[in-house]
Amino acid sequence: xxxxxxxxxxxxxxxxxxxxxxxxxxxxxxxxxxxxxxxxxxxxxxxxxxxxxxxxxxxxxxxxxxxxxxxxxxxxxxxxxxxxxxxxxxxxxxxxxxxxxxxxxxxxxxxxxxxxxxxxxxxxxxxxxxxxxxxxxxxxxxxxxxxxxxxxxxxxxxxxxxxxxxxxxxxxxxxxxxxxxxxxxxxxxxxxxxxxxxxxxxxxxxxxxxxxxxxxxxxxxxxxxxxxxxxxxxxxxxxxxxxxxxxxxxxxxxxxxxxxxxxxxxxxxxxxxxxxxxxxxxxxxxxxxxxxxxxxxxxxxxxxxxxxxxxxxxxxxxxxxxxxxxxxxxxxxxxx
Amino acid sequence: xxxxxxxxxxxxxxxxxxxxxxxxxxxxxxxxxxxxxxxxxxxxxxxxxxxxxxxxxxxxxxxxxxxxxxxxxxxxxxxxxxxxxxxxxxxxxxxxxxxxxxxxxxxxxxxxxxxxxxxxxxxxxxxxxxxxxxxxxxxxxxxxxxxxxxxxxxxxxxxxxxxxxxxxxxxxxxxxxxxxxxxxxxxxxxxxxxxxxxxxxxxxxxxxxxxxxxxxxxxxxxxxxxxxxxxxxxxxxxxxxxxxxxxxxxxxxxxxxxxxxxxxxxxxxxxxxxxxxxxxxxxxxxxxxxxxxxxxxxxxxxxxxxxxxxxxxxxxxxxxxxxxxxxxxxxxxxxxxxxxxxxxxxxxxxxxxxxxxxxxxxxxxxxxxxxxxxxxxxxxxxxxxxxxxxxxxxxxxxxxxxxxxxxxxxxxxxxxxxxxxxxxxxxxxxxxxxxxxxxxxxxxxxxxxxxxxxxxxxxxxxxxxxxxxxxxxxxxxxxxxxxxxxxxxxxxxxxxxxxxxxxxxxxxxxxxxxx
Numbered sequence: 001x002x003x004x005x006x007x008x009x010x011x012x013x014x015x016x017x018x019x020x021x022x023x024x025x026x027x028x029x030x031x032x033x034x035x036x037x038x039x040x041x042x043x044x045x046x047x048x049x050x051x052x053x054x055x056x057x058x059x060x061x062x063x064x065x066x067x068x069x070x071x072x073x074x075x076x077x078x079x080x081x082x083x084x085x086x087x088x089x090x091x092x093x094x095x096x097x098x099x100x101x102x103x104x105x106x107x108x109x110x111x112x113x114x115x116x117x118x119x120x121x122x123x124x125x126x127x128x129x130x131x132x133x134x135x136x137x138x139x140x141x142x143x144x145x146x147x148x149x150x151x152x153x154x155x156x157x158x159x160x161x162x163x164x165x166x167x168x169x170x171x172x173x174x175x176x177x178x179x180x181x182x183x184x185x186x187x188x189x190x191x192x193x194x195x196x197x198x199x200x201x202x203x204x205x206x207x208x209x210x211x212x213x214x215x216x217x218x219x220x221x222x223x224x225x226x227x228x229x230x231x232x233x234x235x236x237x238x239x240x241x242x243x244x245x246x247x248x249x250x251x252x253x254x255x256x257x258x259x260x261x262x263x264x265x266x267x268x269x270x271x272x273x274x275x276x277x278x279x280x281x282x283x284x285x286x287x288x289x290x291x292x293x294x295x296x297x298x299x300x301x302x303x304x305x306x307x308x309x310x311x312x313x314x315x316x317x318x319x320x321x322x323x324x325x326x327x328x329x330x331x332x333x334x335x336x
Numbered sequence: 337x338x339x340x341x342x343x344x345x346x347x348x349x350x351x352x353x354x355x356x357x358x359x360x361x362x363x364x365x366x367x368x369x370x371x372x373x374x375x376x377x378x379x380x381x382x383x384x385x386x387x388x389x390x391x392x393x394x395x396x397x398x399x400x401x402x403x404x405x406x407x408x409x410x411x412x413x414x415x416x417x418x419x420x421x422x423x424x425x426x427x428x429x430x431x432x433x434x435x436x437x438x439x440x441x442x443x444x445x446x447x448x449x450x451x452x453x454x455x456x457x458x459x460x461x462x463x464x465x466x467x468x469x470x471x472x473x474x475x476x477x478x479x480x481x482x483x484x485x486x487x488x489x490x491x492x493x494x495x496x497x498x499x500x501x502x503x504x505x506x507x508x509x510x511x512x513x514x515x516x517x518x519x520x521x522x523x524x525x526x527x528x529x530x531x532x533x534x535x536x537x538x539x540x541x542x543x544x545x546x547x548x549x550x551x552x553x554x555x556x557x558x559x560x561x562x563x564x565x566x567x568x569x570x571x572x573x574x575x576x577x578x579x580x581x582x583x584x585x586x587x588x589x590x591x592x593x594x595x596x597x598x599x600x601x602x603x604x605x606x607x608x609x610x611x612x613x614x615x616x617x618x619x620x621x622x623x624x625x626x627x628x629x630x631x632x633x634x635x636x637x638x639x640x641x642x643x644x645x646x647x648x649x650x651x652x653x654x655x656x657x658x659x660x661x662x663x664x665x666x667x668x669x670x671x672x673x674x675x676x677x678x679x680x681x682x683x684x685x686x687x688x689x690x691x692x693x694x695x696x697x698x699x700x701x702x703x704x705x706x707x708x709x710x711x712x713x714x715x716x717x718x719x720x721x722x723x724x725x726x727x728x729x730x731x732x733x734x735x736x737x738x739x740x741x742x743x744x745x746x747x748x749x750x751x752x753x754x755x756x757x758x759x760x761x762x763x764x765x766x767x768x769x770x771x772x773x774x775x776x777x778x779x780x781x782x783x784x785x786x787x788x789x790x791x792x793x794x795x796x797x798x799x800x801x802x803x804x805x806x807x808x809x810x811x812x813x814x815x816x817x818x819x820x821x822x823x824x825x826x827x828x829x830x831x832x833x834x835x836x837x838x839x840x841x842x843x844x845x846x847x848x849x850x851x
Binding site for chain 2: 183184185188189191192195196198199200201202203204205206261262
């Protein structure tokens with residue numbers, strides 16, 4: 001097994017099963033579901049969440065959070081309405097696109113510095129970044145205006161049959177990232193830093209550099225997600241979506257631990273797909289979205305309980321018997 | 337024993353190294369040299385700065401002053417990775433394992449790039465390395481599932497992976513049985529014959545005298561000199577390690593009324609890192625717990641207070657303690673004074689008043705509302721009684737000195753008439769000298785009222801002055817007991833460093849033998 005241990009593969013299996021189950025259910029109940037139009041639509045809708053969640057997985061791997069990603073995505077959309085407006089087309093769009101990437105890089109470096117150099121807890125620090133970017137978006141556009149170049153939209157959403165090319169690229173990216181994480185020394189080092197920073201430093205790893213890299217990657221992926229958000233809203237809208245928490249939810253459903261050091265990019269991608277699928281399926285049944293929210297909440301809790309069940313069981317057992325960690329330690333009872 | 341002369345080159349040199357953590361000066365201008373092929377022991381009491389010195393040598397800590405020379409390279413700051421590249425290997429006292437990763441992954445991360453196999457061959461490669469050291473550990477086992485002894489040996493293997501020219505071993509035998517100790521020593525000798533300079537830190541003097549060529553002594557962060565091991569004895573080392581002329585005014589021990597009943601009785605208590613332990617403490621008695629750090633003393637105290645899990649029984653005044661949570665012991669009148677004041681016993685941002693009364697608020701109020709005047713009167717009285725130096729009782733405790741913070745946490749047992757047992761963990765750590773004696777006085781005062789007290793301390797002088805009796809813990813068990821008439825700093829240190837303790841360990845098969 002690629003992930004080595006069963007517990008690592010559990011999220012992948014569970015997410016795949018859920019996607020198949022919900023998909024099958026929708027296919028049976030609704031003819032409109034399994035149409036290439038709807039599937040194409042679904043995959044495109046998944047793109048922003050998938051990209052930002054992959055980035056979030058990096059931050060979670062080193063034991064951090066980045067809640068600023070949603071505001072960064074929106075800021076990118078607003079910036080795109082200036083740098084990639086409907087008047088520009090073709091190669092003239094390239095500098096405008098680079099501006100978005102630069103915004104992502106700058107935000108990532110800013111986050112990394114406040115987390116790593118100023119040693120602020122990442123969840124609070126990135127909340128500060130969130131507010132700054134939110135304010136900046138409103139400064140640029142206080143209401144939705146400024147259509148985005150149709151060349152950008154068409155380019156980003158280009159599909160072969162019903163599969164967007166970009167989605168294929170994201171799948172390849174996630175697989176490569178997992179190969180890196182579980183098949184190379186630097187990937188192992190990244191996980192080690194998230195699991196135990198003191199030991200990692202003693203082992204000679206550049207722990208600071210790893211954490212900085214993770215936060216920069218996270219913001220960079222959020223700015224890429226911003227491109228796809230721009231292609232979706234198609235106008236410079238300062239409204240911020242719920243991508244911060246959803247990206248954390250996707251990473252965790254995909255197997256990431258909030259305490260760091262565990263996670264899977266493929267798992268995250270599957271979870272992002274599942275969350276989008278759920279949103280996509282509900283309207284087909286003419287059910288209010290409130291149910292979707294409640295169901296997703298319950299599913300997240302159930303999945304977390306399932307992932308942690310071995311540890312939960314162990315904890316329950318010890319608290320009953322009051323034995324603690326004794327069995328594992330007895331073997332080393334001192335001689336003499 | 338290989339004994340390289342002064343002619344062999346110096347492979348590691350620490351020059352005028354100083355390091356402070358906050359207000360505590362851990363090291364003051366310490367200089368130590370280690371030659372190629374030499375086994376250089378570093379001894380000193382708990383907290384004398386041994387581990388800090390090794391941390392600086394390995395690059396894990398940055399010195400405030402002074403330089404580190406590894407081989408030919410002189411540096412003020414090195415990273416652990418750089419010092420490894422310069423040929424330095426270190427086995428940390430608290431290890432460098434990532435417990436969630438496997439043994440093979442841990443070894444892989446510890447290996448320098450030129451000795452690393454490809455990622456896919458990691459498991460086989462790790463098995464070979466473990467085989468070289470005759471270690472029977474599965475490379476695919478998570479490091480967290482290893483026993484403490486296996487973790488300790490794995491740490492040494494990691495330090496040796498890069499075939500270092502300087503090897504630092506920080507207390508490498510605390511978790512090892514006699515056989516493993518011998519194996520490790522054979523390995524150390526073999527490496528020193530191969531020309532590796534070895535710095536060996538241990539608190540066990542017989543072990544040190546048996547293996548070292550030269551010995552450097554640290555006391556309170558100050559170097560006491562380097563000596564030829566052959567010219568030293570345990571007595572002369574102990575004298576160098578303690579050697580404080582400080583005349584200290586400990587509170588008078590009170591005459592214990594004969595036949596005072598046993599208040600706290602522990603039998604067969606065992607838990608993480610300690611046990612089985614049997615101990616009885618009488619009403620009015622202060623029992624000290626001595627031992628080198630990390631031999632289960634803290635875990636034992638915390639288990640008694642319900643802050644850690646354990647099996648076995650503990651009774652207070654004949655009633656069994658429910659130690660499944662801190663609540664049971666608290667209700668029975670067992671109070672733990674945690675060594676980690678800031679995070680475990682005090683609310684740093686709250687006032688002296690709030691911290692003092694937080695456990696007894698119900699008694700100070702009526703119908704759910706606090707009677708502020710009564711609260712203030714109580715706290716004012718305690719501040720005077722314990723001589724807490726604070727501008728006002730409304731001052732946040734985080735602005736007080738360590739000693740006065742500790743006195744604030746001591747106010748709690750003084751307000752509850754029902755306290756039966758006080759468990760004090762390092763009651764004077766980070767506490768100034770003047771406040772120390774206020775704290776000793778307060779503990780003795782409670783003892784006179786009939787409270788049974790256990791004091792865990794790494795300061796033998798404190799134990800000798802304060803306690804009625806001291807037990808010594810090693811590897812989680814009580815290995816020695818020093819009655820009141822034998823108490824003295826030297827006697828305690830000797831017990832800790834092993835001369836008598838190890839004699840007893842060998843005789844441990846006959847438990848009826850008394851100390």
